[in-house]
Amino acid sequence: METRQSGAERVLVVEDETALADAIARGRIESxxxxxxxxxxxxxxxxFREPTTGLSxxxxxxxxxxxxxxxxxxxxxxxxxxxxxxxxxxxxxxCEIVPLQGVEHDTGPRPDTSLEKLAALTPAFDPAxxxxxxxxxxxxxxxxxxLLMSEERARAEEREPLAYIEAMEYAAxxxxxxLLMAPAIAVPRLLKRAGLRLxxxxxxxxxxxxxxxxxxxxxxWEKGWKAPATxxxxxxxxxxxxxxxxxxxxxxxxxxxxxxxLAYEMARRQARLxxxxxxxxxxxxxxxxxxxx
Numbered sequence: 001m002e003t004r005q006s007g008a009e010r011v012l013v014v015e016d017e018t019a020l021a022d023a024i025a026r027g028r029i030e031s032x033x034x035x036x037x038x039x040x041x042x043x044x045x046x047x048f049r050e051p052t053t054g055l056s057x058x059x060x061x062x063x064x065x066x067x068x069x070x071x072x073x074x075x076x077x078x079x080x081x082x083x084x085x086x087x088x089x090x091x092x093x094x095c096e097i098v099p100l101q102g103v104e105h106d107t108g109p110r111p112d113t114s115l116e117k118l119a120a121l122t123p124a125f126d127p128a129x130x131x132x133x134x135x136x137x138x139x140x141x142x143x144x145x146x147l148l149m150s151e152e153r154a155r156a157e158e159r160e161p162l163a164y165i166e167a168m169e170y171a172a173x174x175x176x177x178x179l180l181m182a183p184a185i186a187v188p189r190l191l192k193r194a195g196l197r198l199x200x201x202x203x204x205x206x207x208x209x210x211x212x213x214x215x216x217x218x219x220x221w222e223k224g225w226k227a228p229a230t231x232x233x234x235x236x237x238x239x240x241x242x243x244x245x246x247x248x249x250x251x252x253x254x255x256x257x258x259x260x261x262l263a264y265e266m267a268r269r270q271a272r273l274x275x276x277x278x279x280x281x282x283x284x285x286x287x288x289x290x291x292x293x
Contacts, residue, residue, distance in 0.1 A: 017146045017259055018286055021165045024150050031149030036252030040139040048139070050281060053175050057209065057281070058125035058136060060179035065130060065212035067178070068219055072130035076118040078211035079135040079245045081235075086242025087111045092268070093241060096260050108138060109246040135211040140248030144256030162263040163274065163290040167194055172284045173226075180213045182285030183277045184220030188227035190275075190287045198230040201289075202271035204237050205262045207254060207278040208244035217277070241265060254278070259290075266292055 017034035024030065049056050065075075086093075086109035097105060113134070121132035154161050169190035171182045178184075183206075191198060198221065206214050221230040241261055244254060255278055262274045274290040 030153040035145035037143035038250035062129040068216040075135040075211040082245040086246040089241035108248045137244035137249035142250030144253040168288045175283045180279040183217045186285040186287040203274045
């Protein structure tokens with residue numbers, strides 16, 4: 001994070017839209033752009049391991065899916081839905097994508113995939129496991145940016161906000177409790193603080209690091225685990241335009257991509273309330289609601 005002075009304007013340069021939103025809420029700045037880019041095709045393979053444990057995220061997730069008894073069939077169903085929804089949404093998502101060097105849309109979503117094809121894939125992290133290249137997110141090259149500003153600044157510039165960030169919640173746990181299970185705490189805590197129930201949420205965007213991770217956290221929300229139970233997840237409201245399993249996971253750009261997609265979809269549907277849940281390395285997570293007037 002870096003603050004620069006440009007004439008009478010202060011510009012905050014960040015790679016995290018939640019940090020930018022916090023700076024605006026605290027009155028440090030009035031507006032800013034949060035952006036991030038990844039070139040993971042050229043990354044050192046050692047960067048794909050969790051530094052605190054030496055295990056890859058996939059190896060950690062195999063441990064978690066065994067503990068939560070997540071079946072292979074359900075993981076493949078989540079993966080299939082991600083591809084199906086992303087392919088179906090390709091035309092409407094075009095407004096969010098800037099063509100680059102002849103690439104005009106995300107190349108990850110597969111129109112020809114099926115549950116049968118997904119079931120035929122071999123485990124990627126554990127020979128006796130259930131996580132495959134098909135039900136895990138591919139790491140990709142990508143970039144995203146989000147413009148945020150205070151309501152007063154937006155009104156002064158006669159801009160119509162797509163959505164409002166009402167609150168933010170972060171959580172962290174010990175990696176031994178599940179490297180990607182912190183959303184199980186962040187989301188219930190956020191809902192309680194905002195006085196909301198999961199059933200109040202019109203659209204839910206869950207980062208699909210792994211289909212098993214989505215299912216394990218959803219099970220924790222429903223049953224209650226280190227936080228009060230939230231009630232059942234309505235899967236018809238989850239990742240309606242696909243998510244990271246199909247689209248890919250460029251680490252520094254995924255948060256902006258999810259926020260942008262949710263805000264546009266809320267505007268299209270005139271939805272009142274959306275929820276973002278993102279797991280992160282280091283056994284951390286972030287969650288926040290988006291609202292529309």
